[in-house]
Amino acid sequence: MKASLRSGLLAAAVAVLAGVISMTQAAAAEAVSIRLKWVAQAQFAGIYVAKAKGFYKEAGIEATINPGGPNINVESLVASGADTFGIASGTEGMLYARENGLPLVCIGMSQQMTPFAYVTYNGTGIKSVKDFKGKKVATWFTGPQFTLFSVLAHEGIAKDDVQIVSQPFSMQPFIDHQYDVATVTLYNELNTLKEQGINDIRLFLPDDSGVTTQQDAIVTSEKMIKEKPELVQAFLAATLKGWKYSFEHKAEAVDIVLAAGSGLERKHQELMLDEIERVMTAKLGKTEGLGAIDLASIGAVQDSLLEYKALKAKVDLKSAFNTSFWDKVPAADKKL
Missing domain, CATH: 3.40.190.10 (Periplasmic binding protein-like II)
Known part of the structure; x- marks a missing residue:
C-alpha cells in the first residue's frame, strides 16, 4: 500500500474517531x-x-x-x-x-x-439608619432585603416601623423622590447615580451598623x-x-x-x-x-x-x- 494512501486512510480514521469521541462527550x-x-x-x-x-x-x-x-x-x-x-x-x-x-x-x-449600601438625599433630614423609622425604604426582594433586616435589627428598629417597599431594576423612582431611601450596590447603582451627576446624597454602609456579610x-x-x-x-x-x-x-x-x-x-x-x-x-x-x-x-x-x-x-x-x-x-x- 502506498504511503500516501496509508496516510489518507489514517487521517480518515482519526477524523472518524474524533467525531465519535465528540458525539460521545456531547451525549455525556x-x-x-x-x-x-x-x-x-x-x-x-x-x-x-x-x-x-x-x-x-x-x-x-x-x-x-x-x-x-x-x-x-x-x-x-x-x-x-x-x-x-x-x-x-x-x-x-x-x-x-x-x-x-x-x-x-x-x-x-x-x-x-457586604456590597450593599443605602442612599438618601441630603434634604430628607435622614442622618442615620435610626432615622429610617417611619420612612419609605426601598430594596430588592431578591436577597438584599435580608441585609436590610439585619441592619435594622442591629440599630434596634422593628421591621414594622419602616415602610419597606420593593425596588425595581431602575433607579428612576429614587431619582424622582418616590421613596426616602433606596438600596444600591457599590459596583452598580451607586455608579449609575454618580454618572448622572447625582451627588447630593448621603450613603449608609451596613458595616457601619455592625453588619458584615x-x-x-x-x-x-x-x-x-x-x-x-x-x-x-x-x-x-x-x-x-x-x-x-x-x-x-x-x-x-x-x-x-x-x-x-x-x-x-x-x-x-x-x-x-x-x-x-x-x-x-x-x-x-x-x-x-x-x-x-x-x-x-x-x-x-x-x-x-x-x-x-x-x-x-x-x-x-x-x-x-x-x-x-x-x-x-x-x-x-x-x-x-
Missing part, C-alpha cells in the same frame, strides 16, 4: 440551568466566561444561564429543582431559606464583604448533592475557574458580558467588574481563594439575628453551608 454532557439573581451584567462575569470559554463543557456540563430580576426568587427555584444551580442572595438569605424549610445548600460564597451565594439543592455530587463538584470548579479567568482577562470578560446582555454600556461594566474583583478578593478571597465560605462570619451574623429576634431559631450551619466541594477545587482554579 449533563444539562444544567444556572439561575442568576439579576440580569446579565459583570456581577456574573465568571458564569458567562465559564460558559463562553468552554469550562463547563470541559467539565461535562451543558449550561443554560437564566437571568433573574426583582420578583424572581433564586432560593425557591433552586430548592425546588426548577433550576439546578443558582447565584442567590447571601448569608442572611441562606439563613432565612433554611429557617423556612427550603432544602437549599450554599457551596461557595462569591462576595467576601458574604453575598452572592453559589447554591444548589440537597437532592443534587445527594444524587450527583460529582456534578456539583465539577460545576463549582468550572465556575471559580471562570471567575479567575475574568479577573486575569478583564477586557475579554467584559466582551463576553456585553454579548450576553442587552443595552449594556462598556465603561459601566468595566467599573462593575473592578468593584466585583475588590469584594470577591477581600478577606478570605485573598488568603484562601475565590468563593471561600467564612463560617465564622456566618455564625456571627446568625447570632446577631437571633439576638435581635430577626431569626426565630438557630440554623444548622454545616447543613446549610457545605464547604467540602470548595475544599476540593484545585488551588490553581481559585487562587489569583
Whole structure:
C-alpha cells in the first residue's frame, strides 16, 4: 500500500474517531440551568466566561444561564429543582431559606464583604439608619432585603416601623423622590447615580451598623448533592475557574458580558467588574481563594439575628453551608 494512501486512510480514521469521541462527550454532557439573581451584567462575569470559554463543557456540563430580576426568587427555584444551580442572595438569605424549610445548600460564597449600601438625599433630614423609622425604604426582594433586616435589627428598629417597599431594576423612582431611601450596590447603582451627576446624597454602609456579610451565594439543592455530587463538584470548579479567568482577562470578560446582555454600556461594566474583583478578593478571597465560605462570619451574623429576634431559631450551619466541594477545587482554579 502506498504511503500516501496509508496516510489518507489514517487521517480518515482519526477524523472518524474524533467525531465519535465528540458525539460521545456531547451525549455525556449533563444539562444544567444556572439561575442568576439579576440580569446579565459583570456581577456574573465568571458564569458567562465559564460558559463562553468552554469550562463547563470541559467539565461535562451543558449550561443554560437564566437571568433573574426583582420578583424572581433564586432560593425557591433552586430548592425546588426548577433550576439546578443558582447565584442567590447571601448569608442572611441562606439563613432565612433554611429557617423556612427550603432544602437549599450554599457551596461557595462569591462576595467576601457586604456590597450593599443605602442612599438618601441630603434634604430628607435622614442622618442615620435610626432615622429610617417611619420612612419609605426601598430594596430588592431578591436577597438584599435580608441585609436590610439585619441592619435594622442591629440599630434596634422593628421591621414594622419602616415602610419597606420593593425596588425595581431602575433607579428612576429614587431619582424622582418616590421613596426616602433606596438600596444600591457599590459596583452598580451607586455608579449609575454618580454618572448622572447625582451627588447630593448621603450613603449608609451596613458595616457601619455592625453588619458584615458574604453575598452572592453559589447554591444548589440537597437532592443534587445527594444524587450527583460529582456534578456539583465539577460545576463549582468550572465556575471559580471562570471567575479567575475574568479577573486575569478583564477586557475579554467584559466582551463576553456585553454579548450576553442587552443595552449594556462598556465603561459601566468595566467599573462593575473592578468593584466585583475588590469584594470577591477581600478577606478570605485573598488568603484562601475565590468563593471561600467564612463560617465564622456566618455564625456571627446568625447570632446577631437571633439576638435581635430577626431569626426565630438557630440554623444548622454545616447543613446549610457545605464547604467540602470548595475544599476540593484545585488551588490553581481559585487562587489569583
